[in-house]
Amino acid sequence: MSLSADASPGVATNVDAERFGVDPELRPRDQSFIRDVLIIARRSIRQLPREPEAVFPALLIPVFFMAVNIGSLEKLTESALAIDYKAFQLPVGIVFAVTGISRGASLVADLNSGYFDRLLMTPVSRLALLIGTMAADFVLVALMTLPVLCLGFIVGVGFHNGVLGFLVFVGISALWGMVFPGFTYAIAFKTASPAAVASATILFFPFAFLTTTFLPKDQLNGTLDAVATVNPVTYILEALRSLLTEDWNMSAIGPALLAIGVVGILSIGLALTALKGRVSRN
Amino acid sequence: MTIPAILAENLGRTFGDKVAIKNVNLKIPSGEVYGLLGPNGAGKSTIVRILCTLLMPTQGRARVAGYDVATDPMAVRLRIGAALQSTAIDGLQTGREMLALQAQLYGISSGVAQKRIAELEALVDLGKDFDKRVSTYSGGMKRRLDIAIAMLHRPPMLFLDEPTTGLDPRSRQQMWDEVRRLNKELGVTILLTTQYLEEADSLAHRIGIINDGGVVSEGSPRELKRLVRDDIVVANVQGDAVAVESRLADIRGVKSLTVTGDRIEARVSDGAQAIGSVAIGIQQAGLTLNDITLRTPTLDDVFMELTGAHMNKEVGHEPVR
Ligand SMILES: Nc1ncnc2c1ncn2[C@@H]1O[C@H](COP(=O)(O)OP(=O)(O)O)[C@@H](O)[C@H]1O
Ligand SMILES: [Mg+2]
Secondary structure, three states, rough: OOOOOOOOOOOOOOOOOHOOOOOOOOHHHOOOOOHHHHHHHHHHHHHHHHOHHHHHHHHHHHHHHHHHHHHHHHHHHHHOOOOHHHHHHHHHHHHHHHOOOOOOHHHHHHHHOOOOHHHHHHOHHHHHHHHHHHHHHHHHHHHHHHHHHHHHHHHOOOOOHHHHHHHHHHHHHHHHHHOOOOOHHHHHHOOOHHHHHHHHHHHHHHHOOOOOOOHHHHHOOHHHHHHHHHHHHHHHHHHHHHHOOOOOOHHHHHHHHHHHHHHHHHHHHHHHHHHHHHHHHO | OOOOEEEEEEEEEOOEEEEEEEEEEEEOOOOOOEEEEEOOOOOOOHHHHHHHHOOOOOOOEEEOOEEEEEHHHHHHOEEEEEEEOOOOOOOOOOOHHHHHHHHHHHOOHHHHHHHHHHHHHHOOOHHHHHHOOOHHHHHHHHHHHHHHHOOOOOEEEEEOOOOOOOOOOOHHHHHHHHHHHHHHHHHHHEEHHHHHHHHHHHOEEEEEEEOOEEEEEEEEEHHHHHOOOOOOEEEEEOOOOOOOOHHHHOOOOOOEEEEOEEEEEEEEHHHHHHHHHHHHHHHHOOOOOEEEEEOOHHHHHEEEHHOEEEEEEEEOOOOOO
């Protein structure tokens, strides 16, 4: 038997509808992109409390650094520079908590277990597989800021602009924490290698330390100052600090949003390219 | 004229320079259980992955349920279920959660999904473990869950890539029963791959023997065995049979011979006639005969006939249940 070569795609030639019919309960066409994103995100979020070991170190590190930095530098900076060093350090703790943590390892596990293939055989939107995971990251990093913020409250840091200021603070932190792992996802889709994804955590160090981690920008030497100028984290820290100590300061918040946008375009662009390669069936 | 459930024409796939499969032709009618039988690396998974729309062919084309896998993958996806070689499970979810998630991904309403999951619950036979995390499941439990997930959207055809590899005998039996049930009760067309001769023999209506990327022969188990017209005389001996192998091969009536340790298998055209001379020949070669029996060809003999090699030493002698 030969099937005519010119049969148009989507139309099976002479299909016996009874035999190869689609289950009438399936509604893939009603499925919106947003729904797909929510399904994928929900699954990803449900995994979080089930592997606390993946989150726990990421919570400990910022608390540790905040304690050490404040303990060793508070007296010096407050007398020499007249700044509120606790408010200066709280955003550092936040950035440490949200930078680099992601569902990347779980994505690699899916790629290697064959579960990702199973997802690809469903009608789910391919894009939702990335965006849903990143949406889960947004929730994850927003949650990660809370214990650090509590610590901040305990040591007496307050929000200068009330509840709205608090929400913008968490929002900027979580947006940053969501776009940064785009690089990790790019590596995950490209290599499916747990080792490669684990090594992506090294990215954390230049971003987290080649900036105003310990001292304000005008105290940095020429080289570090130059690097800090192109480090997006510098602008994130600036915006977060302004939210703790000043009235609404758009000249601090604006550049942070721009920095998140630039990094986001780059990292998500790379992740999308890698995702495309992964689903291309080649 | 009806459309075959699966049609592959000249299907081929290369990875760089490596030819994984070449010139594969398949025509599998609706309602059939088709077994792809072949050793590791033969190309079974590559064929299945192309038919399941996970891999593009680099040559030829394939239609599943009448739809081209290359140009119309979504139409294919809605009509197939698949449990691939690596059990595609997520250890952090429970069995029930995995099924519910699968239903959502296909847009099945939660009411319908719950009903179906309740039905499948009995089938996957997980008991209380159904609400435990999948990471705690045994291999057999994972496989059963995997198939339940594959069947949740009630596809008319199912792909099973080595569904029983690594399973204990009881789980294997359970899997065989389920394959037969899906085919008989629900009329599901099933393409399964296996390295186990007796699995193909007992489950498949037709078998395609695949070796080195190509289907070398195809037919019902009975037809395939008929390809080997000879009988096989099996002798267990004492003494160094390997050393006198050439003398044994000269025994009248013996067409070919394989010696493994103290076991001699001789292909003869008429077993009843030849068994006597084989027994005498063995003794004349200086060996002590422990026992000698006659058997009809197995699929392993067919594979040997077609490719000149045993399919797999271990599985060739697996115990028959
Ligand atoms: N992604 C791949 N890249 C390179 N070679 C591959 C890939 N997938 C399969 N192969 C090769 O193709 C051949 C057939 O593999 P496969 O279809 O997995 O065989 P089987 O399932 O019968 O064991 C093997 O030699 C394998 O190494
Ligand atoms: Mg395989």
